[in-house]
Amino acid sequence: MPDVVFAVKDTDGRYLAISEGCVRRCALRNRLQAEGRTAHELFPGAMADRYRQQDQTLFAERRPLRDRLDLTVYPDGAPGWCLTGKQALRDTDGQLLGLVCISRDLAELTRERLLDARFAACVDHIQAQYHRPLRLEELCDLSGLSTGQLDRRMKRVFSQSVGDFIRRTRMEAASHAIAHSRRPLADIAAGCGFSDQSALTRLCRQMLGLSPRQLRMQVHAPRPAAARD
Known part of the structure; x- marks a missing residue:
């Protein structure tokens, strides 16, 4: 390739x-x-x-x-x-x-010519600032694009709307924190840009098919002992 x-x-x-x-x-x-x-x-x-x-x-x-x-x-x-x-x-x-x-x-x-430094800066901003509220107007200013143009551009590059890309970015950060820490779920939700723990739970179920607690239990479940010869 x-x-x-x-x-x-x-x-x-x-x-x-x-x-x-x-x-x-x-x-x-x-x-x-x-x-x-x-x-x-x-x-x-x-x-x-x-x-x-x-x-x-x-x-x-x-x-x-x-x-x-x-x-x-x-x-x-x-x-x-x-x-x-x-x-x-x-x-x-x-x-x-x-x-x-x-x-x-x-x-x-x-x-x-659908990619340039301003659009890349907008994507960087989402990936760095996902933990705080992100306004569409702010992202349009960064990219130099209208709302419709930015959404179409995101779909061409990432096959996702602006909103879906933000949600996926937050969910990736949250799922990693859930799996690799013992932090309270409410703290993880707040630290990853969710309005509350319920919003995190809804998106986790939607994207991963598990609740945050189920995800954590699955990751930390004891592994079966290796079979003996």
Whole structure:
């Protein structure tokens, strides 16, 4: 899949492995040339700064990053937009080893000029500020788009309306907190932008088919002992 690239980095941002697609984009002769190097040695400065900031956010927040709208370098050397996801890598004891990054080009949307820095800033704002009330007027101002234009653009890029994208972003944060902490559900609801615990419960049931308590119990349920030979 030429429009998808992946990379593995250590906790200092040094590349441990990259895909062939990444080799071509970075004008390298082979994968080995990337080993031990950082994004600042392979990508333009502003791109590398953003990638490094994402890595630090991933490690600090201890939850995966999904659907980050980034500028990257396409195989022909031209800049273009992509959607990026990042997941921390840990050993069997839970110690942090690094991360894996997978990006998918948005070449068609880039050609149609449907993506730009202002729209990306709007998406970033939702993903960073989901814990507080988000007004549609505020998002339109950030993106430079009308209400209808912004909704259509979100559907082209994420296959979701603005409202659905906000709800999904909040639910992802809340479900991670439910599964990986013992915080009271009311605190999680408030910290993830829900009006109250009931709103969190409704969306959790709608999106995951479980209540928050059921989700927590499922994650923390004792695992069956391994079968003996």
